[in-house]
Amino acid sequence: MAKASVLGAGAWGTALAMLLSDNGHEVTLWSPFAEQTEELRRTRKSAALGEVELPESLCFTSDLKEAAEGRELLVFATASVYTRSVAKEVKPFVKPGQLIVCVAKGIEDKSLLFQTDEVKQEIPDAVVTCLSGPSHAEEVARRLPTTCVAGAEDSEVAAKVQQLFMNRVFRVYTSTDVRGIELGGAVKNVIALAAGIADGLGYGDNTKAALITRGIAETARLGVKIGANWETFAGLTGIGDLIVTCASMHSRNRRAGILIGQGKSMEEAMREVGQVVEGVYSAKAALALAEREQVEMPIVEVVNRVLFSGLPAAEAVQMLMERDPVAEWNHL
Secondary structure, three states, X not given: OOEEEEEOOOHHHHHHHHHHHHOOOEEEEEOOOHHHHHHHHHHOOOHHHOOOOOOOOOEEEOOHHHHHOOOOEEEEOOXXXXXXXXXXXXXXXXXXXXXXXXXXXXXXXXXXXXXXXXXXXXXXXXXXXXXXXXXXXXXXXXXXXXXXXXEOOOHHHHHHHHHHHOEOOEEEEEEOOHXXXXXXXXXXXXXXXXXXHHHXXXXXHHXXXXXXXXXXXXXXXXXXXXXXXXXXXXXXXXXXXXXXXXXXXXXXXXXXXXXXXXXXXXXXHHHHHOOOOHHHHXXXXXXXXXXXXXXXXXXXXXXXXXXXHOOOHHHHHHHHHOOOXXXXXXXX
């Protein structure tokens, strides 16, 4: 069994720490906040996960050196906007060839880099991989059947991550298409905002189905342009993750979108949700990446206009419906 640390004690990080602990690994959960660490240690519960009991074997620390040194596995589970800063801080404590798994979903605003790219820049001698898929933390913590994909450029490394995480309720597949996995994970949060906005406006299942299918089409269009495989977007980290994020009230992005559709501003929606809404941060970066690659992403574009330019939500939907007619498949 491995010595592992999960960096980030939000809902997803805590759920994955529980999962790894269930698998018999020696697991430490790191939070930068000493008061959060103490509460987790004292109550054996996470405010983000409700009444779920944390395993007695799970350890907690707010000391990054203690969390990182001598570990076979480091899981980066902070919100995507903090990935680079955590990588910088942890670099002095990791060994050459350190196995790192990135589980946050997002595109860095200025550089337009994905999570694994940011970590590689800060820790060049690490082996950096990702884990993604339709996996709400609340359900993983309750040990409900879930499937994900371990992504690494080296298939043997992907298989090692698969082995570390997989158990009877958490099935892990492997892929070498890291680009496709990370793009799908980032853009689905933007599409989920659009789906939530549609819900907030009172639209129905037809509208959501349209957003999901056309959302995956424009994500795949960009993905193929940057070298990802089309098949990835038909899988768990493409359409699978998009379905779960657009349909569930566990989704912070969908909840924020609902509030925006009901007339609240982006700032008001984020405050009411009370957690990081990744799609807000990924929206600008996804659009900038699409513009750089000269790829049309109409849903991402109108979400940006709603979030940052004051476009009324109902007008945004109308703009999408009234676009010039095209064929479905030769235009994706």
